Amino acid sequence: MIKTMSTNSHLPDPATPDDQTDTPTDRRCVARIEEYDDAPDECTLYPADATPSELPTTWISAKEGSYVSLDEMR
Template sequence: MTTNTNDVDTRQSAFDETSIELDSVTIQHNDAPNECAMFPRDASDIELMTNWIAAYDDGFVRLESMR
């Protein structure tokens, strides 16, 4: 039986070609949890309307606690 290793290489190449650099901004609210908005660094104004992720204070953990 032979194993085809091309599938793994193809998937890795496809992943590398679709890498996106993200930028972020922290939005501080007086009456709500702080919010971190993450978005593609090179997104146009139109793309920014739909291509973003929001995370709130309770969505974060200290780095030291995950080690």
């Protein structure tokens, strides 16, 4: 089973150095969760507006058990 959800996030423009005071841009990411019977579930995040040629290089995946709650890390 594949579950897909979208989320808005305010991220700085990657081309903008941290020391500049530009306003963050609004970006939409998609989180796709693939459930496996014989392996840990996997969550993949990628830009919602990525083109087919960008998708192979603009994503990040994590297997269930390799990520933690944001509240736990604060």
